[in-house]
Amino acid sequence: MTDLAVATLDPPRPARESRRWHVVLGLVALGYTGFQLLVTLRIGLGWDESVYVSQVARGVPPADFSAPRARGVPLIVAPVAYFTASVTAIRVYLSVLSGAGLFLAYLPWLRLRNTFAVPLAAGLFATLWTTLFYANEAMPNLYVAYGGVAATGLYFLAGRAALAGLGGAFALISLVRPTDALWLAAPLAVAALLRRAWSRAAVLATGLAIGWGAWIVEAYVAYGGPLARLSAAGSINQTGLTFSLLPHLEALDGPLLCRFGTICGSPQPAHVIWFAALPVLAAAGVWATRRTDLLMALLCGLCLAAGYLFTVGYAAPRFLLPAYALLALPAAAALARLATWRVARPLGAVAIAAALVAFVVVQAGTFRLRAEATASSRAKDEAVTSWLTARGLRMPCLVYGHHAVEIGYLIRCASRGVMTNYGGDKVPLVIEKALRAGARVVVLVNRKSMPARYLIGWNKSRIRLPDGHTWYAYQPATGTIK
Incomplete structure (x- = not known):
C-alpha cells in the first residue's frame, strides 16, 4: 500500500487519457447542476434553511439560532443572500456551487487514481435521491461530504497546495458541522501521528480550530459558555450513547426527518439492499486495490456514520451523506475492477450495468416522491x-x-x-x-x-x-x- 504521508501516484499516462477522466468528472458535475436547475429550483425554503439564510439575508429578521447550529451555512449563502433574499436567486447560486463542489471534491482523487473509478464514485454519490434533494439546499451535510472527500484525497498528495487545501477543507467542515469534523479527523490524525507526519497533523488541528474556535466564542457570547451550549445542543439533538441503525434504515426512503411525530415507516427492501451493499463493495474495493488512500476513505466514511448511529437518537436521510460520499470511492473502485475482471467478462459487466440501472431507478423514484411532497x-x-x-x-x-x-x-x-x-x-x-x-x-x-x-x-x-x-x-x- 502507499505511504500514509505522501502519495504514490499512478504511472504517467498519455495526456489525452489523463484529461479524459477530468472531462467525465466535469460532465457529471454539469449534469448534477443542470438537474437541480430543471427540477428543484422552485422548491421553497424549509425550516432549517430559513433559519440559516435569515442570519444574513437582506431585510429579513434573523430567526432563533439554536445551540446545535453553526455559522458555516450562513457564510456559504452570504455572497448572494446579503444582496437579495430571493429564494430563486439563492437556489440558482447553490445549484452552481454544489456542482462546482462535487467536481472539486473528487478532483484530488484523479491525481491519486486517474481512472474511471473516480467519476463513477462522483456519479454514484450524485444520483442518490438524498444528494439530489439537498444539492441546492442551504444545509450543512452536503458540504461536510464535499469537504470530507476533498480532505481525504488531499491528505495523500504532496506539496504546499495540497496542505493548504487540506486545511481549507477542514475549516469548511468545522464551520458547518463541528462535531462531524472531529469524527472525520480521527482516522487522519491517528495516521499522521503514527507516521510522524507533523505538518499534516498541524494542518488538521488548524482547520479544526477555525470552526471550533468560532463555535466556542459564540457559546460564550450567546449560550452561557461551551458546556452550557453542548448541554443545550445535546438536549435538542437527543445525543448520547445509543444505536439508531433501525431508524436510519427506516429513513432511507424519507421523509426528511424521522422526528416530532413523523413516522418514517418500515425499511424498504430496495433501499436496504443498496445500503447494505455499499460498505461491502467499499471493503472489496480496498481489498482488491490494496490502496491506503481508499482504506482511509473507508475508515473516514465509517467514522462519520458511527457518529450518527451511536450518538444521535433519531434519524434523517441527510445525516449519512458524508459517509456515502466517502464510501463511494472504494465502492466505485470495486465496481471498476469487477467490470474489467477477465473471469467475469462479459456477464460481470452486464450484471454491474443492470445493478447500476436498478440503483438509479430506485433513487429516481424516491426522489420524485420526496420532491413532490416537499414542493x-x-x-x-x-x-x-x-x-x-x-x-x-x-x-x-x-x-x-x-x-x-x-x-x-x-x-x-x-x-x-x-x-x-x-x-x-x-x-x-x-x-x-x-x-x-x-x-x-x-x-x-x-x-x-x-x-x-x-x-x-x-x-x-x-x-x-x-x-x-x-x-x-x-x-x-x-x-x-x-
Whole structure:
C-alpha cells in the first residue's frame, strides 16, 4: 500500500487519457447542476434553511439560532443572500456551487487514481435521491461530504497546495458541522501521528480550530459558555450513547426527518439492499486495490456514520451523506475492477450495468416522491404568505406557530416556530415582547382546535389553501387581520 504521508501516484499516462477522466468528472458535475436547475429550483425554503439564510439575508429578521447550529451555512449563502433574499436567486447560486463542489471534491482523487473509478464514485454519490434533494439546499451535510472527500484525497498528495487545501477543507467542515469534523479527523490524525507526519497533523488541528474556535466564542457570547451550549445542543439533538441503525434504515426512503411525530415507516427492501451493499463493495474495493488512500476513505466514511448511529437518537436521510460520499470511492473502485475482471467478462459487466440501472431507478423514484411532497408542503407557505400580505401584515411583525420560520422569512417578519407546544394560559414571552414593542402578531395553526388558552379572545381567521387544507390565523383583538 502507499505511504500514509505522501502519495504514490499512478504511472504517467498519455495526456489525452489523463484529461479524459477530468472531462467525465466535469460532465457529471454539469449534469448534477443542470438537474437541480430543471427540477428543484422552485422548491421553497424549509425550516432549517430559513433559519440559516435569515442570519444574513437582506431585510429579513434573523430567526432563533439554536445551540446545535453553526455559522458555516450562513457564510456559504452570504455572497448572494446579503444582496437579495430571493429564494430563486439563492437556489440558482447553490445549484452552481454544489456542482462546482462535487467536481472539486473528487478532483484530488484523479491525481491519486486517474481512472474511471473516480467519476463513477462522483456519479454514484450524485444520483442518490438524498444528494439530489439537498444539492441546492442551504444545509450543512452536503458540504461536510464535499469537504470530507476533498480532505481525504488531499491528505495523500504532496506539496504546499495540497496542505493548504487540506486545511481549507477542514475549516469548511468545522464551520458547518463541528462535531462531524472531529469524527472525520480521527482516522487522519491517528495516521499522521503514527507516521510522524507533523505538518499534516498541524494542518488538521488548524482547520479544526477555525470552526471550533468560532463555535466556542459564540457559546460564550450567546449560550452561557461551551458546556452550557453542548448541554443545550445535546438536549435538542437527543445525543448520547445509543444505536439508531433501525431508524436510519427506516429513513432511507424519507421523509426528511424521522422526528416530532413523523413516522418514517418500515425499511424498504430496495433501499436496504443498496445500503447494505455499499460498505461491502467499499471493503472489496480496498481489498482488491490494496490502496491506503481508499482504506482511509473507508475508515473516514465509517467514522462519520458511527457518529450518527451511536450518538444521535433519531434519524434523517441527510445525516449519512458524508459517509456515502466517502464510501463511494472504494465502492466505485470495486465496481471498476469487477467490470474489467477477465473471469467475469462479459456477464460481470452486464450484471454491474443492470445493478447500476436498478440503483438509479430506485433513487429516481424516491426522489420524485420526496420532491413532490416537499414542493407541495412548501407551496403552502407561499400561499399563507400571500394571504397575510394581502391583509396588511408587514414589518414590524411576528409570526408564531406552525411553519412560522418559513413564512416569517418570506414575509420579512420575526418568527418563532412551534411544533406542538403553543403554550398554556400565559402569553409566551416572545409574543408579549413583540406586542409591547408595537409589532403586529399572528399565530398560525394547522388544526381547527385552539392550541392554547391564551388565544381565547383573540380573533380567529380561516386560511383556505389551494390543496383544500385549512389553516387558522389568530391575532389580538387590536390590529386584526380580517
